[in-house]
Amino acid sequence: MVVNLSQHYSLLSDWVSEIRDEHLQKDRMRFRRNLERIGEVAAFEISKTLDFEEKDIQTPMGIAKSKVLREQPILATILRAGLPLHQGLLNFFDKADNAFVSAYRKHNRDGSFEISLDYISSPELENRIVIISDPMLATGSSLVKTIQFLREEGKPREIHIVVAIACTVGIEYVKRSEPNCKIWCGAIDDELTAKGYIVPGLGDAGDLAYGSKSQM
Numbered sequence: 001m002v003v004n005l006s007q008h009y010s011l012l013s014d015w016v017s018e019i020r021d022e023h024l025q026k027d028r029m030r031f032r033r034n035l036e037r038i039g040e041v042a043a044f045e046i047s048k049t050l051d052f053e054e055k056d057i058q059t060p061m062g063i064a065k066s067k068v069l070r071e072q073p074i075l076a077t078i079l080r081a082g083l084p085l086h087q088g089l090l091n092f093f094d095k096a097d098n099a100f101v102s103a104y105r106k107h108n109r110d111g112s113f114e115i116s117l118d119y120i121s122s123p124e125l126e127n128r129i130v131i132i133s134d135p136m137l138a139t140g141s142s143l144v145k146t147i148q149f150l151r152e153e154g155k156p157r158e159i160h161i162v163v164a165i166a167c168t169v170g171i172e173y174v175k176r177s178e179p180n181c182k183i184w185c186g187a188i189d190d191e192l193t194a195k196g197y198i199v200p201g202l203g204d205a206g207d208l209a210y211g212s213k214s215q216m
Helices: 011-020 028-047 083-092 141-151 168-177 205-210
Strands: 002-004 052-059 062-069 074-079 097-107 113-121 129-133 158-167 182-189
Touching: 011 028, 011 158, 011 182, 028 083, 028 129, 028 158, 028 182, 028 205, 074 083, 074 141, 083 129, 083 158, 097 141, 113 141, 129 141, 141 168, 158 168, 168 182
Parallel strands: 002 182, 074 097, 074 129, 129 158, 158 182
Antiparallel strands: 052 062, 097 113
16 A cells, blocks of 8 residues: 555645755754654554554543554664654654664765665564654665564564655565555655656755765
């Protein structure tokens, strides 16, 4: 399942337009906050697909029958660019366990790159619901490798992927590699450059959120 959240024409569409805007991108705090808000909307929409159970809640005046989330998900993100989106998910799933993966493009002299994964911090994943966040789904290579990396810690029962901007090429690659994943996108673009950047996209989300980095 692939969900394009911008198709609902909600405020999320405004936030997506702002993270794309090269003039507004100069305000890093605003850029991070908009990613966070996109994560919050995604969390709300994902919550509608999860299981709830009825529970008796003691109030000062009596017993209230309330529906509460049956199981807390695990929120996973790819450092560093995924942190604002992750925070938005965590704002809503505030009791969730968390996992962090270091994955980045290791560039070669000819302009090509490989996905390097150096670090993982994760709770037990066996039979759990996992929500993975990363601002950009371009080629899909880093997300697929991250999922494979996480599977070494256990086999999740259900995997959701949350991205701000996705490319159709990357979506198809993820669907072929991980056909049971559900993908939630702030917007979907069709073009991918030879160097693996989404067009029109928004640029480098990590640099825009936290400043430029030297290429390793």
